Every structure is written in C-alpha cells, then in structure tokens.
Amino acid sequence: MSYFADKQPLVDDIFSRYPRSPQGKRSALMPLLREVQDAEGYVTEDRMHEIAALCGTTATEVRSVMSFYSTYHTTPTGKYHLQVCATLMCALAGAEELWDELVSELDVQPGEVSSDGRFSVQKVECLGSCGTAPVIQLGDEGFYENVTPKRCRHLLAALRADQKPAPDNTIPVMVNSAGLQVTYSGQAAGAPVEFLRRLTDTDLPAPPPAGSEVKK
Amino acid sequence: MTAPAPPVTPRRPIVSGTDPRFVPTLYAHVGQGGSHTLEYYLRHDGYMGFKRAVAMGPDTVIDEIKKSGLRGRGGAGFATGLKWSFMPLKDGRQHIVLCNADESEPGTFKDRYLMSEDPHQLIEGMLIGGFAMRASLGYIYIRGEYVHAAERLWAAIHEARANGLLGKNILGSGFDFDLQVHRGAGAYICGEETALMNSLEGLRANPRLKPPFPAAAGLYGLPTTINNVETFCAATHIMNYGADWHAGMGTEKSRGMKLFQISGPVKRPGVYELPLGTPLRELVYDWAGGPTEGIKAIIPGGISCQLLKWSDQVLGTPMDYESLAAAGSSLGTAGVTLIPASASIVQTTWNAVRFYGHESCGKCTPCREGISGWMVKMYEKLGRGHGQPGDTQLILDMADNIGGRSFCALADACMGPVLSSIKLFREEYDAAERGELIGAGTRRWRDG
Numbered sequence: 001m002s003y004f005a006d007k008q009p010l011v012d013d014i015f016s017r018y019p020r021s022p023q024g025k026r027s028a029l030m031p032l033l034r035e036v037q038d039a040e041g042y043v044t045e046d047r048m049h050e051i052a053a054l055c056g057t058t059a060t061e062v063r064s065v066m067s068f069y070s071t072y073h074t075t076p077t078g079k080y081h082l083q084v085c086a087t088l089m090c091a092l093a094g095a096e097e098l099w100d101e102l103v104s105e106l107d108v109q110p111g112e113v114s115s116d117g118r119f120s121v122q123k124v125e126c127l128g129s130c131g132t133a134p135v136i137q138l139g140d141e142g143f144y145e146n147v148t149p150k151r152c153r154h155l156l157a158a159l160r161a162d163q164k165p166a167p168d169n170t171i172p173v174m175v176n177s178a179g180l181q182v183t184y185s186g187q188a189a190g191a192p193v194e195f196l197r198r199l200t201d202t203d204l205p206a207p208p209p210a211g212s213e214v215k216k
Numbered sequence: 217m218t219a220p221a222p223p224v225t226p227r228r229p230i231v232s233g234t235d236p237r238f239v240p241t242l243y244a245h246v247g248q249g250g251s252h253t254l255e256y257y258l259r260h261d262g263y264m265g266f267k268r269a270v271a272m273g274p275d276t277v278i279d280e281i282k283k284s285g286l287r288g289r290g291g292a293g294f295a296t297g298l299k300w301s302f303m304p305l306k307d308g309r310q311h312i313v314l315c316n317a318d319e320s321e322p323g324t325f326k327d328r329y330l331m332s333e334d335p336h337q338l339i340e341g342m343l344i345g346g347f348a349m350r351a352s353l354g355y356i357y358i359r360g361e362y363v364h365a366a367e368r369l370w371a372a373i374h375e376a377r378a379n380g381l382l383g384k385n386i387l388g389s390g391f392d393f394d395l396q397v398h399r400g401a402g403a404y405i406c407g408e409e410t411a412l413m414n415s416l417e418g419l420r421a422n423p424r425l426k427p428p429f430p431a432a433a434g435l436y437g438l439p440t441t442i443n444n445v446e447t448f449c450a451a452t453h454i455m456n457y458g459a460d461w462h463a464g465m466g467t468e469k470s471r472g473m474k475l476f477q478i479s480g481p482v483k484r485p486g487v488y489e490l491p492l493g494t495p496l497r498e499l500v501y502d503w504a505g506g507p508t509e510g511i512k513a514i515i516p517g518g519i520s521c522q523l524l525k526w527s528d529q530v531l532g533t534p535m536d537y538e539s540l541a542a543a544g545s546s547l548g549t550a551g552v553t554l555i556p557a558s559a560s561i562v563q564t565t566w567n568a569v570r571f572y573g574h575e576s577c578g579k580c581t582p583c584r585e586g587i588s589g590w591m592v593k594m595y596e597k598l599g600r601g602h603g604q605p606g607d608t609q610l611i612l613d614m615a616d617n618i619g620g621r622s623f624c625a626l627a628d629a630c631m632g633p634v635l636s637s638i639k640l641f642r643e644e645y646d647a648a649e650r651g652e653l654i655g656a657g658t659r660r661w662r663d664g
Contacts (some may be wrong), residue, residue: 017396023436029418032390034360068420068577069401071360078342087322088519088567089479089553096659101661108293125404125571126322127361130479130551131486134661142364148663170366171247171329172486174503179244181233184484184505190238196457201271205280205459 003036003047004054008036011054029055029065033072038140041081042073043190067215071140078113078120080159083137086123089130098134098147100125105156118159131172142167217429230465231493231534232643234502238465240489241453242446242475245304248332251369257336263381269344270389277348281451284459285471290316290407290444291518291549293470293537296451302431303439304347311351312435313342314416314442317358317365318400321518321573323551326475326487327445331358331365334449335372339395343386344455346393349441353394356445357412360401369397399512404575408624409442411577412433422579425626429470445629446475466492470536480554481508492547493539497531499552510557513640516547519568520629522636523555527664544636562648566595567632572592572630581624584601587630590614598648608638608645 004011014031018024032051036043043051043066048059055062064074073081084090084099102121108114110122129135132145136155144155145168156164175181180188224515230238245251245260254262269277282297291410303311315338319327321608331338342354357368373395376382384392403421408422413435416499434440450472462472470492476499479485483505490499496516500506511526516535522545524530528657540547555564573592597603611634619631639647644654 010483017398019436022435023417026415026418027398030415031399032398034401057418065418065420069360069403071402087571088564089323091481091567092553092556094659097659124402125574126320126579128319128328128359129323130323130553131477133479133485137361139385140363141359143361149661150663165430167364169332171333172325173243173246173329174484174486174488175240175245175247177248179240179248180501181240181243181488182504183234185502187595189234190240191236193241193244194462195237195241195262198264199268199417199458200458201265201268204268204272205276205283207276212592215388 002050003039004050006052025056029057033062033066033142037072041077041079042075070122075111076113076120077139078108079118080164081116081120081122081139083122083124083127085125085127085129085133085137087126090133090135093133094136096175098136098152101149101152102156132168132170135147138164138167142169144168147169227464229467229493230491231467232498233488233490233494234498234614235287235491237529238281238473240473241431241457242337242449242473243487243489244329246329251333252335252372254336254379254381257334262336263340263343263387266340266347267341267387267484269347269455270387270391274348274350277344277455279457281348281454283463283467283511284454285469286447286450286462287470287472287537288444288476289446289450289549291321291520293547297449298444299431299441300345300349302429303351303441304431305350307439308440310353311349311366312349312438312440313349313354314344314409314412314435314440315342315354315356315445315448316407316409316412316442316443317356317362317445318403318412319359319362319445320407321513321520321549321551322568323518323553324477324549325479326477326549326552328365328486330445330449330475331362331535332368335369335535336376336443337367337449337452338369341357341378341452341472342395343393344451345362345443345448347389347391351441352392354396355416355435355664356395356397357406357416358397358399359406360399365468366397366399368632373397386523403577404571405577405624405626408626411624412442413440417591420577425623467536467538469514469538474535474547474550476535476625477549477551478504478553479551481511481556482506482554483508490535492536493534495531496533496535496552499535500531500554506552507556511554511560512557513555513637515551515553515555515633518544518551519553519571520632521545521548522632523637523640525640526554545632555653558658560599560648560653561637561644562653562654563599566599568633569595569630572626576626580627582618583623583627586618588626591618591630591634596632599653601648601651603649603651606634607649608642612638
C-alpha cells in the first residue's frame with residue numbers, strides 16, 4: 001500500500017521547493033522521509049522503495065541517508081518518543097539522572113517500545129535548548145524544558161493519560177516591553193530602538209570619490 | 217528636513233551592554249506579543265532596510281557591509297562583506313544564498329529565538345544578501361529539532377509571498393527572489409557549510425573537498441554563499457541604521473553587536489545581546505546574575521572552544537575575536553558555559569568527546585577511528601574510574617595524530633576541549649589515572 005499515492009498535492013508541494021533537475025529531485029528525500037516517519041513513527045523497507053522511486057534513486061541510498069541522521073528510525077517507536085538531550089549543558093543540569101529515571105520508570109531501553117505501545121526513549125545530542133536545560137523533545141514536536149524531577153513526573157503522568165501537554169517554547173531572553181534588556185538586578189539598560197536614527201532610501205552613503213576604488 | 221551632519225569627533229566605541237548608547241536591535245522584539253507576524257514587523261518599519269538596499273544598488277550594499285566590519289556570526293568570524301564579494305558577477309548562472317540555521321554547536325541557542333520570534337528579520341536579511349549577490353533563490357537549512365521555529369519561518373514566508381515581499385519583482389524593484397525552508401534531521405556536521413549542501417541535496421552530509429569553494433560551485437554546483445542566521449539579521453540592521461552605527465560598537469577588529477548565550481550553573485541562563493568587546497565578567501554577573509556554585513572553568517564560545525580557567529583575569533577578558541584568541545580560546549558562537557568546581561573535568565571532557573564521537577561523519581580515518589573509536593574509549597575508561605598510569609599521555613599522542621589531520625574542522629574542534637582540559641587541569645587527569653574522580657556522583661537533577 002503506497003503512502004504517497006493519495007497525497008499528490010503534498011508531494012507536488014515538496015518537489016516545488018527544489019529545482020526541476022535530477023539533483024533537485026533528490027533534495028526531496030529528507031522531507032519525504034519526514035512525512036512518512038511523522039505519520040507512522042518509523043520508515044519501513046517498502047516506504048524506502050517508494051521514496052526512492054519518487055526521488056529517482058535506490059532504496060539502499062535512502063537507507064544510507066537515513067542512517068546518517070539521528071531522527072529517522074527503521075524500527076517502530078512508541079506513540080510518545082522521548083528524546084533526552086545528554087550533551088554537556090543538559091548533563092550539568094542533571095540529564096543523566098533524568099535519563100535513568102525515565103528508563104527505569106518507563107521500563108524501556110533505546111530501540112524498544114514499552115509494553116503498552118506508548119513510550120520509546122532515545123538519548124540525543126544537543127537540542128539547542130541549553131538556556132532551559134534539561135530538555136526532552138517529544139517525537140517530531142516541541143520541547144519540554146527545565147524538566148525538573150517534579151515536571152518530569154507530571155509529564156509522564158500526562159502522557160500516560162494521553163493528555164499531551166503543550167510544548168514549552170520558553171524564551172530565555174530578558175527584554176522588556178520597551179525593547180530594553182534588563183540586568184539581573186532589574187535595571188533596564190541601554191537605549192530603546194527609537195534612539196537610533198533610521199535611515200531611509202533617500203539617505204544613502206556618498207559614492208566613493210572618483211579614483212578612490214574601495215580596497216578589496 | 218535635512219539630517220544633521222554626523223559628529224566628526226571620534227566616538228568612544230561601545231563595549232558594554234549597559235552603555236546608555238547601546239541599543240539592542242537583533243532581540244529588541246524577541247518575546248514581545250505577536251512579534252513573529254508580518255503585521256507587527258511592518259508596524260515597526262520592517263522591510264525598510266531592504267528598500268534602502270535596493271535604492272543603494274547591490275555593489276554599494278556589499279561596500280556598506282564591508283564598512284560595517286560585520287564578521288560571520290556562525291563561529292568562524294570571516295568578514296561578511298568580503299565573502300559576499302566573492303560571488304561571480306556576470307557568469308549568467310543562477311546564484312543561491314543559503315542560511316545556516318543548523319545551530320548545532322552545544323551551548324548555542326541564539327538563532328532559535330531569532331527564527332521563532334522575529335522571522336521576518338531573517339527573511340529581510342536574506343533578501344538584502346540575495347539582492348547584493350544577485351541571487352534569485354534562498355534556502356534556510358534549519359536543524360530538524362527546531363520544529364516550532366521552522367513552523368514560524370514557513371508562516372512568515374507565506375505571509376511575505378502573499379504581500380509581494382518574496383517572488384517576482386519584489387516591491388517594484390525588478391528583483392526576483394524566493395525562499396524555502398529545508399529541515400535537517402539531527403547531525404552536527406550539517407553546520408559545516410559543504411556538509412550542509414550535501415544534506416540539502418538529499419545525500420549523506422559528508423563535507424566536500426574545497427576548492428571549489430561555494431562561491432564557485434556550491435549547492436547544485438551553482439555559485440552559493442552561506443551565512444549564519446545572526447549574520448543575515450545583522451545585515452538587516454546595518455541597512456536600517458547604517459554601517460557607521462554598526463562599526464561604532466565593539467573593538468577595532470570585532471565590530472558590532474553579538475548574541476551571547478550563557479548556560480550551566482548561573483542564576484539566569486539565557487541569551488543577551490551585547491556589543492563585542494563586553495567583558496566576560498559583565499555577562500556572567502551583571503546579566504546572568506553570577507554562578508550558583510563554585511566554578512572552575514569556562515567555555516567561552518561553544519563546546520569546540522578551548523576551556524579557560526575561572527579567574528579574575530579571564531573574567532576581565534573582552535569578548536571579541538582577538539581578545540579571546542589571545543586568552544587561549546576563541547569567541548566561536550559566543551555560547552558561554554560555566555563548569556562547576558564540583559564536576560570532574562575528565563567526565564566533562566568525556567561528555568564532549570562522546571558528542572564528537574557520535575557526530576563524526578565517518579568520512580576520514582583520523583576522526584572516525586581516532587575520535588569515535590579510540591578517544592571515546594580512553595575517556596570512558598578514565599571517566600568510569602578505570603584509569604591507569606600513562607593514559608593521559610596516550611590521549612595526547614592520539615591527539616597528535618588527529619588534530620590537523622582530518623578532512624574538516626570537526627576533529628580539530630574536538631581537540632579544543634581535550635587539549636585545553638589536559639593543559640589546565642592535568643592534576644585531575646593524574647588523579648583519574650589513579651581511579652580518582654573529582655565530584656563524581658554529585659546529584660545535579662533537582663527541583664527548584
């Protein structure tokens with residue numbers, strides 16, 4: 001059973017992002033893989049063949065690309081695939097202990113799916129959320145940030161009840177409503193953006209005087 | 217109204233975020249309600265920088281970027297204007313601008329909020345770059361994990377297209393440009409420019425041999441220039457406020473503002489927009505509130521940088537490209553991380569080495585065997601308390617055969633934390649050779 005057969009508009013949309021050339025066609029490989037995996041949780045051999053045919057390559061090539069990246073899976077994942085960042089900044093916030101808690105609490109190891117089909121776990125490298133460590137990413141969705149032991153228990157309880165909490169998307173940036181940054185002691189520093197003179201399209205740099213070629 | 221003549225007296229450069237003349241621009245709107253929408257962006261004079269660029273003409277735009285002193289914000293610090301001028305002028309081929317939004321250097325998390333909270337700023341920057349470099353197509357390669365930011369980018373691109381800000385004859389300028397988002401799938405090496413191009417072409421993301429450089433043959437073999445998200449956003453503001461404004465911040469060779477990130481045990485981790493040349497101490501104390509526990513080392517610019525020992529002198533270092541290089545490290549992506557005194561340096565470095573071992577693409581032997589194989593095993597041995605005399609020397613010998621011998625910079629990046637940690641904390645390695653680890657077993661996962 002084909003995955004993309006009844007999704008022509010989606011396929012067209014993906015291919016329209018890249019040049020109409022054999023090389024451009026191949027670029028659709030990753031977005032197509034992403035579509036399958038988001039829908040099915042992993043990518044089967046049959047799907048690899050299907051994607052290969054669409055992109056003008058072979059299933060072996062598709063598998064080779066998949067194996068390069070950490071977010072594609074060739075084996076089933078749980079309904080909730082929890083990815084724990086274990087890189088230094090999260091490790092300094094206790095990511096290793098968080099990981100131990102998850103695997104023992106859920107009784108699942110990487111590559112497995114919990115007996116109720118709900119959970120799978122993966123230790124991943126830096127997720128780019130170091131300001132709100134430790135962090136867990138749920139599947140191909142959002143981040144849960146500042147995952148303290150208490151928040152971790154709440155998250156697991158909610159997922160067990162199939163009530164997925166909204167992702168955090170915390171913004172660790174301290175800018176007040178006037179656009180000024182606030183120091184730790186609470187003082188607004190610097191000047192607001194209105195302080196700057198905004199140049200317009202009639203306000204152009206003077207052309208260099210003849211003979212004074214800008215040094216390259 | 218005629219504009220007043222700019223003051224001719226040389227002004228004191230701005231080298232502190234608390235300088236009353238310093239104006240945050242990159243993050244001025246980050247976190248404000250609705251800042252990701254076109255309506256908000258236009259209300260705050262959005263796309264005026266692009267209009268000014270069009271009025272200037274492409275060559276003057278490149279000259280202005282050169283004059284501003286902007287250097288690449290992705291880590292390498294190459295002069296942006298110079299890079300833009302490498303694009304061939306009259307070759308008749310399609311030109312491409314690429315945005316590197318892979319942001320995979322551990323300790324780095326600045327571009328994420330630029331894209332999710334102020335995506336039009338990036339689109340405008342890419343329009344400016346595309347216009348200056350005669351490109352008609354742009355791609356934003358965003359790391360796969362930034363789902364929310366990617367959604368915001370797509371929404372912003374659709375808004376821009378619907379309002380004639382992307383597409384044919386943009387704002388009547390005769391300039392055609394379209395922009396696409398391509399999501400990665402979790403590989404650090406995709407931050408390397410040619411690996412990123414391979415990834416975008418649907419290949420394994422191995423780096424390519426240079427030359428040819430991307431400006432000669434990049435994505436799909438076409439002339440390509442790739443810049444970091446923050447670099448394009450800075451270009452937007454250089455068009456808005458002028459090259460002189462940008463050059464008025466920072467130090468002689470490091471001009472402008474920079475997004476500094478701070479993580480680890482500090483009271484207020486996060487991203488702060490500060491002028492280059494701001495002392496490390498100001499970031500750590502005035503902005504981040506100071507450490508929450510005793511600190512022994514500091515990573516100034518992402519995990520690939522050499523560690524610096526926590527000291528008064530190091531805290532006094534101005535955070536710019538030259539000063540941090542002189543201090544024995546580098547500015548990198550300006551992702552500052554503090555290493556607590558209670559953490560074992562050997563285990564900390566093991567974490568970093570494991571990261572590089574996992575992320576090595578496998579193309580060249582020194583990196584694949586040297587880091588993913590030997591280096592990781594040596595650190596695991598030491599880090600688990602099974603060290604033996606001579607292990608540190610063995611690591612140094614291996615490092616000799618890895619550093620400078622790999623295909624791309626990933627292996628050299630790994631040698632940053634390895635060599636600097638041995639140099640600065642040899643006593644901890646000596647202890648680890650006896651099976652002793654400092655602070656091992658400290659619980660770090662806590663509520664509140």
